[in-house]
Amino acid sequence: MKRCLLIAISILFISNILWAGTNSISGYVVDGKTGETIIGVNIVVNSTTRGAATDGNGYFVIPSLQPGNYILNFMHIAYEKKSLAVQLIEKSLVLDDVALTLKVIELQNVSIVAEKSEIADLSIETGHRVITSEAIRRIPVSRNDIFRAIKYLPGVEGVDPISPLYAVRGGDTGENLILLDGVPIYNPYHYVNSSGLFNIYAIKNVELMVGGFGVEYGGRNSSVLYITTREGNNQQLHGEISPSTTHTKGVIDFPIGKNATMMISGRWHYDLFSRFLFDAPSYFYDMNASLFWKLGSRHRLTFRYFHSYDKLDFKSETYFNYIGNTIDTDLFDNYDFKMKTKWRNQAVSTVIKSILSPNIYWQTRMFYTAFRANNLSLIDYEYTDDENRKTKLYMETDIHGKIRDVGLKSKMDIHFFKWNQLKIGGEWNSYRFENDVLLNGFSEGKILRKPNLLSGFLEDKIDLGFLSLRPGIRVSRFSTQKKWNQEIRANAAYQLTSKIKLKAAWGKYLQYIVSINTQEYELSQFLDNYYPLEHQLPSTSIQSILGIEADLNKDIQLSLDLYHKNIKRTYSYDYNASQLEAESFLEKLREGKGESYGLELLVKGCWENTSGWISYGFSKSTRQFPHIMNGKSYRFDYDRPHTFKAIINHEINPNLEFSGAVRILSGVPKTLETSYSNYYYYDPVSNQIAEFPQVVTPVKNNIRLPYYFRLDLGVKKLLRNGFGADLAKYLGADRAFLNVSFGNVLFFVQRNVWFYINLEEKLYGLGTNYFPELSFGYSIQF
Amino acid sequence: MKILKTSLILLTVFLLKSNPLWSQKLISDSLILDLKYTLPETLQIPIKIDTVLDLRNVDDPVFIAIDEINHYGVVPVDLFIKTKKPLNKIIQQTLFFKNTIKDQSLSLGTKHFEFSKHSKLLLFRKYQLKALIKLYHQTNSDSLLAIGELIFNTGTTKFFINAKLKKEYENVFCIWCQELTKNLNSVSQHLGNNQNPLPYNFRFSQLGLPWMQFFTGAEIILLQKGFLIDGYLTFVYPETKRLFNKSAGTLRFRRDKKFDSIEYGLVNSSLNYRLNSKIFLRFKYDLFLGINRWKDMNVKKHKVYDALIGDLSFSQSLIFHPIHKKTLFVGFGFFQDVYYIYSKNFQFQPGLIINAGLQL
Numbered sequence A: 001m002k003r004c005l006l007i008a009i010s011i012l013f014i015s016n017i018l019w020a021g022t023n024s025i026s027g028y029v030v031d032g033k034t035g036e037t038i039i040g041v042n043i044v045v046n047s048t049t050r051g052a053a054t055d056g057n058g059y060f061v062i063p064s065l066q067p068g069n070y071i072l073n074f075m076h077i078a079y080e081k082k083s084l085a086v087q088l089i090e091k092s093l094v095l096d097d098v099a100l101t102l103k104v105i106e107l108q109n110v111s112i113v114a115e116k117s118e119i120a121d122l123s124i125e126t127g128h129r130v131i132t133s134e135a136i137r138r139i140p141v142s143r144n145d146i147f148r149a150i151k152y153l154p155g156v157e158g159v160d161p162i163s164p165l166y167a168v169r170g171g172d173t174g175e176n177l178i179l180l181d182g183v184p185i186y187n188p189y190h191y192v193n194s195s196g197l198f199n200i201y202a203i204k205n206v207e208l209m210v211g212g213f214g215v216e217y218g219g220r221n222s223s224v225l226y227i228t229t230r231e232g233n234n235q236q237l238h239g240e241i242s243p244s245t246t247h248t249k250g251v252i253d254f255p256i257g258k259n260a261t262m263m264i265s266g267r268w269h270y271d272l273f274s275r276f277l278f279d280a281p282s283y284f285y286d287m288n289a290s291l292f293w294k295l296g297s298r299h300r301l302t303f304r305y306f307h308s309y310d311k312l313d314f315k316s317e318t319y320f321n322y323i324g325n326t327i328d329t330d331l332f333d334n335y336d337f338k339m340k341t342k343w344r345n346q347a348v349s350t351v352i353k354s355i356l357s358p359n360i361y362w363q364t365r366m367f368y369t370a371f372r373a374n375n376l377s378l379i380d381y382e383y384t385d386d387e388n389r390k391t392k393l394y395m396e397t398d399i400h401g402k403i404r405d406v407g408l409k410s411k412m413d414i415h416f417f418k419w420n421q422l423k424i425g426g427e428w429n430s431y432r433f434e435n436d437v438l439l440n441g442f443s444e445g446k447i448l449r450k451p452n453l454l455s456g457f458l459e460d461k462i463d464l465g466f467l468s469l470r471p472g473i474r475v476s477r478f479s480t481q482k483k484w485n486q487e488i489r490a491n492a493a494y495q496l497t498s499k500i501k502l503k504a505a506w507g508k509y510l511q512y513i514v515s516i517n518t519q520e521y522e523l524s525q526f527l528d529n530y531y532p533l534e535h536q537l538p539s540t541s542i543q544s545i546l547g548i549e550a551d552l553n554k555d556i557q558l559s560l561d562l563y564h565k566n567i568k569r570t571y572s573y574d575y576n577a578s579q580l581e582a583e584s585f586l587e588k589l590r591e592g593k594g595e596s597y598g599l600e601l602l603v604k605g606c607w608e609n610t611s612g613w614i615s616y617g618f619s620k621s622t623r624q625f626p627h628i629m630n631g632k633s634y635r636f637d638y639d640r641p642h643t644f645k646a647i648i649n650h651e652i653n654p655n656l657e658f659s660g661a662v663r664i665l666s667g668v669p670k671t672l673e674t675s676y677s678n679y680y681y682y683d684p685v686s687n688q689i690a691e692f693p694q695v696v697t698p699v700k701n702n703i704r705l706p707y708y709f710r711l712d713l714g715v716k717k718l719l720r721n722g723f724g725a726d727l728a729k730y731l732g733a734d735r736a737f738l739n740v741s742f743g744n745v746l747f748f749v750q751r752n753v754w755f756y757i758n759l760e761e762k763l764y765g766l767g768t769n770y771f772p773e774l775s776f777g778y779s780i781q782f
Numbered sequence B: 001m002k003i004l005k006t007s008l009i010l011l012t013v014f015l016l017k018s019n020p021l022w023s024q025k026l027i028s029d030s031l032i033l034d035l036k037y038t039l040p041e042t043l044q045i046p047i048k049i050d051t052v053l054d055l056r057n058v059d060d061p062v063f064i065a066i067d068e069i070n071h072y073g074v075v076p077v078d079l080f081i082k083t084k085k086p087l088n089k090i091i092q093q094t095l096f097f098k099n100t101i102k103d104q105s106l107s108l109g110t111k112h113f114e115f116s117k118h119s120k121l122l123l124f125r126k127y128q129l130k131a132l133i134k135l136y137h138q139t140n141s142d143s144l145l146a147i148g149e150l151i152f153n154t155g156t157t158k159f160f161i162n163a164k165l166k167k168e169y170e171n172v173f174c175i176w177c178q179e180l181t182k183n184l185n186s187v188s189q190h191l192g193n194n195q196n197p198l199p200y201n202f203r204f205s206q207l208g209l210p211w212m213q214f215f216t217g218a219e220i221i222l223l224q225k226g227f228l229i230d231g232y233l234t235f236v237y238p239e240t241k242r243l244f245n246k247s248a249g250t251l252r253f254r255r256d257k258k259f260d261s262i263e264y265g266l267v268n269s270s271l272n273y274r275l276n277s278k279i280f281l282r283f284k285y286d287l288f289l290g291i292n293r294w295k296d297m298n299v300k301k302h303k304v305y306d307a308l309i310g311d312l313s314f315s316q317s318l319i320f321h322p323i324h325k326k327t328l329f330v331g332f333g334f335f336q337d338v339y340y341i342y343s344k345n346f347q348f349q350p351g352l353i354i355n356a357g358l359q360l
Helices: A002-018 A133-138 A146-152 A272-277 A317-326 A575-581 A722-731 B002-017 B087-094 B165-192
Strands: A023-031 A042-045 A051-053 A059-065 A068-076 A079-088 A098-100 A128-132 A156-158 A166-168 A176-180 A203-209 A223-229 A238-243 A247-256 A260-269 A283-295 A299-315 A335-357 A360-384 A390-417 A420-439 A442-449 A452-463 A467-478 A485-495 A500-511 A513-516 A529-532 A539-551 A556-573 A589-607 A610-624 A642-653 A656-665 A675-683 A688-696 A708-718 A735-743 A753-759 A762-767 A773-781 B028-033 B047-054 B063-071 B075-083 B101-120 B124-138 B144-159 B213-223 B226-236 B243-245 B249-256 B259-274 B279-294 B308-320 B327-341 B345-359
Touching: A023 A068, A023 A079, A042 A059, A051 A059, A059 A068, A059 A390, A068 A098, A079 A098, A146 A156, A146 A166, A146 A203, A146 A223, A146 A642, A146 A656, A166 A176, A272 B259, A272 B279, A390 A529, A420 A513, A420 A529, A513 A556, A556 A610, A642 B075, A722 A735, A722 A773, A722 B226, B028 B063, B028 B165, B047 B087, B047 B165, B063 B101, B087 B101, B101 B144, B101 B165, B124 B165, B144 B165, B213 B327, B226 B345, B249 B279, B249 B308, B259 B308, B279 B327, B308 B345
Parallel strands: A023 A098, A176 A223, B028 B075, B047 B101
Antiparallel strands: A023 A059, A042 A051, A042 A068, A068 A079, A128 A203, A156 A166, A203 A223, A238 A247, A238 A773, A247 A260, A260 A283, A283 A299, A299 A335, A335 A360, A360 A390, A390 A420, A420 A442, A420 A452, A452 A467, A467 A485, A485 A500, A500 A539, A513 A529, A539 A556, A556 A589, A589 A610, A610 A642, A642 A656, A656 A708, A675 A688, A708 A735, A735 A773, A753 A762, B063 B075, B101 B124, B124 B144, B213 B226, B213 B345, B226 B249, B243 B259, B249 B259, B259 B279, B279 B308, B308 B327, B327 B345
């Protein structure tokens, strides 16, 4: 089977090359006002059935044309139609950038639902979610944050109410590949207020592939989150600034000469009130900069830099003193909870995009990305019961991690036939991992690993009108292993009627770098601690997906996905064994397997001035590890059987918008600590016998938390009077908006439990959402 | 569940009610003002107005401003305020005098002309016209020589039931015409004999002085048991009267022996009286709401209510602040403060105030 597929792809590749002599018309399509490339523009050759659409780079190719005179019609829903007369003589023709003009519509029908993709082929891929920066801005209480926003998409679940981590279709949090303009970012999160590193002002598009993604993307089992930043405005200075009591953020983009643009954005979070009231000296900042350079009509060069830093220093005494005295309890008196963490992300990249020939589009990306973190989490609790018996719980995790990834990725898109698109590429990554885990003050052993990963991929899309097929193969080899591994994947789409399309995907996915799940040891895990599988086989899953997509009308789409993920090999970090048996770091990883399956129903679109989406998801996910419950299957940590999510945005007029977001989710499984055992060991440093308590549970994930329910509302209003409007006038800005969000509206109905404390056989549910959240801020656009 | 049901019913009612909200008419509205005023004989001045120029940065000469009105009480809609005729023609017709002295003539230039409305004490509405008219003298070489500019902040306050937007704006325009004529009369007399005073709202042409000025400052208040630091920031229009209001959103930091607080000004208002071109007296009152940080919170328990503070303060200051300039300003005076904290009840403290700031 594999051999047949390889032969077929090779024949197609060779035949493409042999047909390289055919004439074609190609070029970029750009926005006439900003110069940014436009994706999804349909180009039709007048009086023929021939045409093409611009891809994620705004590039199109109409292959296999005879010499002659043609009129090309450029059409896009948001732009004025443009016709262009071209003369094709004998050679292929690369047009200068074709600039389109935005339509002037008195009442702009603002849809927050995106229809076009920059990185994927929506005509064949299933499980693909595109979320525009406009949509993220309109989700109340998302605080313009990507990682809050994507949790409203079906198949994407948060792990706990304060963590920014997310799990996709029953996968682990470390199985998500997060790419910023194609550069992997290892922990793109800020601290516990659940926000992501990426400043939405710098973002052009956010795309999430929850399954069935092509062979171009490798190294992760669950999903690919691809974030594209803006290139900058090539016509005039443009910017936006948003100051508030918690943070200030902004963006500025401008032309440099005729052929270059620059974009700089930044965010500084200081939270004056928390800093003052609770003496919490935490802060973070992040910044993006990009320089886009057009080298003639054929070549484009982009430099990008990204930097972020977080310092979190949280102590519980202040909160507990206030709360304990107010509700008149001494429950918190001996409870100490600390989080002291700092981490840094850096990424530098250069991308060259070239039209090698009108039919061959080539991209090469070189990057350096680095992450380092020192992450201390401590829970210290002492309880004395009525009979004067003391119970003490002490758990301290101190995790240090450094990752450096230097990579080179090159790919070519080849369009020679109108029915065929070929993609070929390769990738080389040089890693450096330093891991050090201290549990209760004792080092679990340091490691330093410097593996390399070499990968190549080949993919061909065959378009037969009603049927599209896209087989592909990815081969990869980790430097510490001799064997080359193959990942074969295939997608298919069948146009059943003009409004209904069936889709299917099947594929093998490998992951060489796994994350250490510390969920049960930290109060909230908000960083993934990555670790290379140097001498173990890669984590492996086989995914099968069936989907149906239907256009209910011109603007509303329905999709239903059924998926099955056979997790053939996965790993878990065995803390307990490591503590007791003092094994080496390498041996603390336990190999296991698992399974997840489910369905996702999504209705999205717009109706008059209302847009958004509603989704329902059903899923089941299990795992088996030899060291947990003697190898019996158990419910996976992030398993949520039922989820209902909706985002609705209604624009009453250009001055006022309302938005609402709701999430009703099944609770996640938790292991309820039923008893503790004391363990003793000899500490040669202090020459003493030390003791520590260890949680003992008969069943992993033996309870399920109550369902999660949250409703948030938001209002966005254009300001005509008052301070915000005056500030805009003074700065010469175009507009000022007031954004108000009212989060957790139903706080009096539902308090979402985060975890239970088991005291004297009574469960105390601690959680979030005890109070409503009200926030407001200005947004000045110029 | 009862609350949930009630919420659903309210949502349904809102959606049903909001059906008409989707209609096109809620996108924007227009208000066409019929601005005209006939000067009574008593107000006419013996001066010739050569031309009235429209120096505003607008594309349409009948455009005045974009205001905002609420449809159905909740939906804000842009209100395009326009006039029937071009603004410069309206002003020229209004200022046409039969008896003119040929050797005295002026040209006017409308640099700013803005109608606006504000709510006052909930039930009252204030309708204002803020304008800046440049005055030019025609030289022998037919070029215009700037003399100075007249600044206006003309308004009326009406009980909300009696107020009709169009009528009130037209009424404000009539009042403004009277003020303008009086001012031109004064300028005319000054040109005839420079011993005659110029009107208060006249200023010589100020290069680089923006229409709205950035106004920021800080105040240090020394109290018996600590100190306060106030910071404020706003945008102000030029002064047009000797007695004027100036209010700015203020943030206050309080340092007490036992706690610190950050307070936000719910009400910040001041009444000012200018003594001369450099100094004015300021009477200020503020109402703040804030949060406290107790210095002993790691060892002593406080209730959540103790995290809140309410604060009312008054001050009387003498401010050195030159008029119509980009300037630094300083001042000092007396201060009285009453604050309320749950566990401490009401506390009164007098103090001294020192302030400094910047108007750009």
